[in-house]
Amino acid sequence: MATPVYKRVLLKLSGEALMGTDQYGINRAAIERMVADVVEAKALGVEMAIVIGGGNIFRGIAPGAKGMDRATADYMGMLATVMNSLALADAIKQAGLTPRVMSAIGIDQVVESYVRPKALQYLEEGKVVVFAAGTGNPFFTTDTAAALRGAEMGAEIVLKATKVDGVYTADPMRDANAQRYPTITFDEAIEKHLEVMDAAAFALCRDQKLPIKIFSILKQGALKRILEGEDEGTLVHM
Template sequence: MAAAPRYKRILLKLSGEALQGAQGYGVDAEVLRTIAEEVKDVVALGVEVALVIGGGNIFRGLSAAASGMDRASADYMGMLATVMNSLALQDALEQRGVYTRVMSAIEMKEVAEPYIRRRATRHLEKGRVVIFAAGTGNPYFTTDTAAALRAMEVHADVLMKATKVDGVYDKDPHKHKDAVRYARLTYLDVLARGLNVMDSTAISLCKENSLPILVFNMLGRDNIRRVVCGEELGTLVCAE
């Protein structure tokens, strides 16, 4: 008998880089297919799923700003990249029979709905996957912060951050064989130790509103379903 889900409503944060796979740029069709199938499996459990996707596989605002571009202009370009990724994932999900809505913080009604909190909540209640695009709609805020904000606005039970490693480590596990993975951390631990979980604004938002963050490896098959069903994967960041 399949395990019952621990969470009723989740917000899944994916990096743009996760979509590029091994090709180094753009969207890898195989990665997109795998993510869509895993999300479909979770929806089949009766879990309400919202997503936020970064745009780093297409354009990184911070990198462009560091090269001399105006930061606000660079960030808006990054927001447009998240819309492209969101539309790609929407297509992959709908090809698999999953009803999906893309809601953009920047109005572009020809391709996405405008973000309206009550409408987003209603979509989730009806079993539709909601993809929040264009970050917060404001420059100087990351998609991590957008994920934390949207998770709280729609009253998600948990913010799940999918990464390429199986949790939060005291140092980079790809460079240090003796790196230690934490099973559980507090928000203050993350902020005080400068751990690479999410940016400090996102962590502070979650701390102030007691929203747990679960960091896990998205590369393992069925990992999204496994964490939703309560398996002890990754690192949990919470109040105590």
């Protein structure tokens, strides 16, 4: 068995990744495929925490939220991440791993409240910890939650799973000549105005010297290849 490059990681999944080919909601086949990647990663002995967005569910009610107070809409989005976290945890459990969902907002009848020492204990016990409800505050994205929880958990890297296999010189969907950056520094990403993560999340990772790896969740086995040190995605570092 290969020795993983990282011992503890924070995986950031977008809610949209759970949609598969659907317009919104949860596609079971899509979530099971992602969990298969998590199972592969855990087999290497890696401690893993996950933050997931809620855009896939919130997208279905977006027209009704038009014109809504921003804070209210953000709280609705947090609840969407709880729903996604429960679905993800269920798939993780059925795959043979032990998940623990911890929420940044009080919803104790459904999931545990986030408590840092307990989350660290779960990671050390080999459980997969799924952090729900973002940071628990409006105006902050789940990208920021990933950076925050990654720093709190002592993760060695934030792995941001997207639909594109890294950061490119241009939009690879529109420009066939776009080149992928294997690595890039935080300062270079800022200078080039590359949208790696939202500004608050990016600044937190930079300040905490917490590297970010951008990779495609659509590429089967990409997560395992990253953990084994292969050239996959784009590493953003100091």
